[in-house]
Each structure stands twice: as C-alpha cells, then as structure tokens.
Amino acid sequence: MILINDQFMQRNQDTHIDIEDRGYQFGDGIYEVVRVYRGKPFRLDDHLDRFERSAKEIRLPLPMSKGETKLKITQLIEMNNLQDGIVYFQMTRGVAPRNHAFPEKVKPVLTAYTKEFKRPINQLKNGIKVVTVEDIRWLRCDIKSLNLLGNVLAKQYAYDHQAEEAIQIRDNSVTEGSSSNFYIVKDGKIYTHPADHFILKGITRMVVEEISNQLGIPFIENVFSVKDIYRADEAFISSTTQEITPVIQVNDKTISNGPGPIVRAIQAEFEKLI
Secondary structure, X not given: OEEEOOEEEOOOOOOOOOOOEHHHHHOOEEEEEEEEEOOEEOOHHHHHHHHHHHHHHOOOXXXXXXXXHHHHHHHHHHHOOOOOEEEXXXXXXXXXXXXXXXXXXXXXXXXXXXXXXXXXXXXXXXXXXXXXXXXXXXXXXXXXXXXXXXXXXXXXXXXXXXXXEEEEEEOOEEEEEOOOEEEEEEOOEEEEOOOOOOOOOOHHHHHHHHHHHHHOOOEEXXXXXXXXXXXXXXXXXXXXXXXXXXXXXXXXXXXXOOOOHHHHHXXXXXXXXX
C-alpha cells in the first residue's frame, strides 16, 4: 500500500503523479525518510518537526496537522507489515501549469511509501572509505527539499572512486556528506559542522549529540578543514539509513586501522535506543 494525500491505495500501473506536479518540474517540495525498527518508526516526531520547519521555510502550507500526518504514516507502516526498513514521504506544492512563481490556487500533494531496508551491519562493524568533493549545493542546505542534484553528483563521484560516501568541502571547510552528517574525533572530543544553513541538521545527528552528552564526551560544533580530518584520531558519519558508521579512510589517507573507542561507544548506546 502507498499513501497519496489522505488515501491509501495499492501501488500499481494505474497509480500516477501528474506530469505538471511542481515537485517533478521544479523540485518544489520537501521530504523525510524515517527508519523503522521492529515495526516501530524511530524518532518520528523529530522527523515531523523538521518536515514542518522545511515546509515553513519554502512557504508550503501543509494540508494536515502533525498529528494527522503521524497517524497516516503509522498506519502505512502497519498496513504494509514493515518490520525493518524505511518509510519515505514527501510533499510538493501541487499540480499547476508550469510557471516559476507560486500558483495562486493549488493543492499540495502528499505521497508516501514503505520499503524493506537492511541495516548496514558490515559497514557498521568495519568502517568505510570516503572521498572529498567540492560542495556545489545551494545555500539553504538546512531545508530538506527535493532539490538533490548536488548531492546526487557528489554521491556518484564517491561511487566512481570506489568509496561509500563523499564528504563535501565549501571554502576549505568540511560541511557534511552527500547523504550524511560528518564528524571527527580528536583527543576524546567530537567535532562537527555547526547546524546552520550549510548543512542539514540530521535526526541521527541529534541522537549522536544526546548520546555524547550522556557519556560526557564533548560535542563541539565548529568548522574544520580536510587537514584536520587527516590529523583526527577517528571519524564517522551518521544518517537515518547509515546509522553511526565509522570512517577509516579519507581519500588516500588512513584515519585508523579500524573503528575507534569513541565511535564504538556511540554505536553501543545507539543500539540500546533502537
């Protein structure tokens, strides 16, 4: 089953989105991806809060309240009997003749679906390689919009170079991954880019900060460079689908021979939460 606006329906060849939907033609919309563990959505309220914020930032009126959207998403998970996977939902400004300016009368379009998605156990255990790439995205990365071409190009660059993620650099400052937040560890402290308009404040990032505070590990929001990465004791990324994944190599530089003690401690507490 999928959700279109407030209706559940079977996903088949008759299910369609209008060709003049502004999400399709302009990327004029927002989205969220929520992890589901043992049939339960993880931090759904936080995702919905960010969804509402993104909508406000692009002046997109949401037709349903947070409570109504939460009910629909929860019902969709239950109807599909999803145990371990993700639920994706998005809202576009709606269908209207193509014109850059906002149409005067248009109804936003909500779509949502579920998908089985296994946890990346091998990567969580052994770590990954990442590469650096120039951050060419727009200046409102704090909005989780459908405009993801910059992220797509960065991710493809990583795959072309046999890496799992691309870490983006803007004016010599490390911002975030193509689909993740990025952190380094030095002298027992975690460093990550401030949650400003240059990055998306990830839900898992919020969890990392909470766990760090719980464990008494300093969580420092400050800009740093690629040189700082190379001098780091540990590095890791976080996201809804990649959870807390250690980074053991950046470009041709080995950061550590394996996941370090700080990352392992964060992972252990995250396991308890899920």
